[in-house]
Amino acid sequence: MAEPLSARIPAAPIRPSACPGLLRIVPALDGGICRIKLPGGVITAQQALAVADAAEQFAGGVIEATNRGNLQIRGIGQDHQGLIATLLDAGLGPRNPASDDVRNLMLSPTAGIDPQQLFDARPLAARMLDTLENHPRFHELSPKFALSLDAGEGLAMLDHPHDLWLSALDIEGQTWLGFGLAGCPGTDSPLAAVPVEAGHDLMVAVLELFLDHARPDQARMRHLLQNLPLEALLDLLAQRLPHTLRIGRTITTSRRKPTKPSAHIGTYPQRQPALISIGGVVPLGRLTPSMLRNAARLAVERGDGTLVMTPWQSLMLRNVSRENASLVLDSLQAAGLLCDADQALSHIIACTGSAACGKGLADTKADALQLAEYLQQQGVTQAVHLSGCNRSCAAAHAAPITLLAVSAGQYDLYFRRVDQPGFGELRERDLTIEAVGALLTADSRSNTDD
Template sequence: MLAAMPPVPTPKPAPGAPRVRERGDACPGALRLHSADDGHLARLRLPAGRLTARQVGVLADAAEALGDGRISVTSRGNAELRGLADGCGAELAALLAEAGLLPSATHERVRNIVASPAAGLDGLGAADVQLWARELDERLCAAPWAAALSGRFLFVLDDGRGDVTGLGGDVTLVAVDPRTALLHLGGRAVRVAAADAPRAALAAARVFLSAARASGTGAWRVRELPEDAGLDVRDVRDVRDVRDVRDGRDAREALVAEEVPEPVLPQGPPPAPGPLGPAALHVLAPLGRLTAAQLRALLPADEVRLTPWRGAVVIGAGPDRTSALDAAGLITRPDSPWVGVSACTGRPGCAKSLADVRADAVPGRPGLPVHYSGCERRCGHPHSDWVDVLAAPGGGYLVDGAPVPRTDLAPAVTTARTAPRTTR
């Protein structure tokens, strides 16, 4: 039986001191379940959000048979099952493994790979980074040392349009053209050949682990390293023992990596709900949750990619599928008042929440993203500028810090989403 892991308090550093992690992170996984007020929670890492049609059906079946009948889509395009009963861990693991969703029991929590979901579909990207994601995942699972990465460490692969560069990646790859990529780590970047991009990303993760060990802080993320940690993206050129999973040989040759002065990450919007090229549709899940029936409504499909914007790209679906997906309760149009509206779990699933934020969330005119949080942790909030709707003690909410009664949320949120503002 797989035991549920209790939450681990995060130690707070002294003012001006680097954060020190005295233990590994407690992020849930598919094999390490988290205990919540509504049952156990499993978080399934899906590199680049990719699911085959069969895997979509398996997740829907697992949600109904073992959980609360829903799938939560995370801000990294991963999937969460909630409301899991005691003692179901072994059955869940067997279902996922049989469907090919658990290629490595030792590495399942570190397979955090986000890639531009529209890559290869609409002709706008410089390279199909979805292919990079698959190779990086293979290399990651084949490297024993990579199991030491935190379950929060994130690889971001952007096809040049800038839609995922703002997601706070620890290692970020950006396609420049079909032959070239920029590898970003710790505010610096090197230029590498596109064919070497996945190997370079994995080498950068090893550079981070070396710096984290040398610093003695036990850092989980790049941003937690002290300034004098010695993290240098140029060191990827010296990482020569990363297993080459394509031909079974050690990659003895050094990477060719040319430093780029003053690198700038491209910034672009996420794809709007609707068609992506001639044979794909992008839909959003209301408040980031899909019922099992809604998940099955994505089928038939050649492939489904869950997105960091809590939606799904359905490959093999043309515009004629829009009406059916709309009827299933999915967000299919860019002018929907629910576009950009997200919420944490809230009551009754989370003991820390002060309100049922999903029930209180309101739609509004499109504008800035808005996120409803039940407590000050603000789980799952967007990474860019956003409207902060926080449950307040004693009832009501704070909208960007201003007290608002629950009954007045709609006009207050609409004003905050559309009013001029400075970036946080």
């Protein structure tokens, strides 16, 4: 009989880190946190059931959808090893335990089936993830070191910053991979481009260069670039690559159209005309075991047996027959997911807040529900991020509107501005949720009235 994965649990954490992983459960006010990294955001229905069972058996039943398309279990009790063993036996951990921290490659949730893609990114992504798992030196990377790959899909997160991003480009009728460092494809022009078949070698060369030149205290690419000029790094990279490196200034291509803000909500077309994907937002990023079980059941009955977690803190069922669209939408909505972009709550995100985080200055989840109810009554939808402190854990990029807690129930209000760093322009200080709702309602109407 084959040895179960749970028999190979390391006796100690792989390396010191404040970031949770599957093999490293970190403490919070409400108990331990375990992060389950999903390849391309994909989890099978059977694995989803295992997560739901584990959240009930070993924790308080709180499952979180993260902004990188992963899952977290919160409120974990004393039996850490029991939880870890259950998840490993469900196939939710790394094949190489030392690699759990570094499997940080984000894809489009519609990779391989998106009508706008320039190529199927999944084979390249699988090869990249395999190398991250099995290249021992890459296990030295910080758990926060992040990569993204998109193939030009219409549904792709282009605003999250990454240490290395790769994005498909159509250059003179040929598909290339543009790439950038310490930025994102939504706002940054590519530094250079390589043929698609060179994408894996590019990743390896960039990561090896980083590890060769970064000091131990330089955990992210932006830290290295403070000391190593970008031009010098590109020169070093060109020396390592056996492929053509097309420098950014020689690239002539049209700017990518940004993803429609609500494209992940409801139905989304696929390359196959008879099939669609259907997405539902996880309310404030929190799933109950019942919600996850119902979604898994639907995936088996009406989809392809898998769920995809998205960077918008939502989930999708793919390969759903068009004739079953209404049934699946109604079923997801009945399960507690938000499948209509007109629902105010579907556009609001919030960190865990003071209820479960020692750094949180306000109960952001409760305040977000109050704000959503007010906006819904006013017929207003606004993309709002409530953050209990300035670490901005719930949002990887600046949201159009940010509420930064200053005390219980009180927030500073920011509006995103491309010419201002951080959360953007400080509009008002020390507002109650009622005052925020009134101001956002007035702002929404002033922006739409002639």
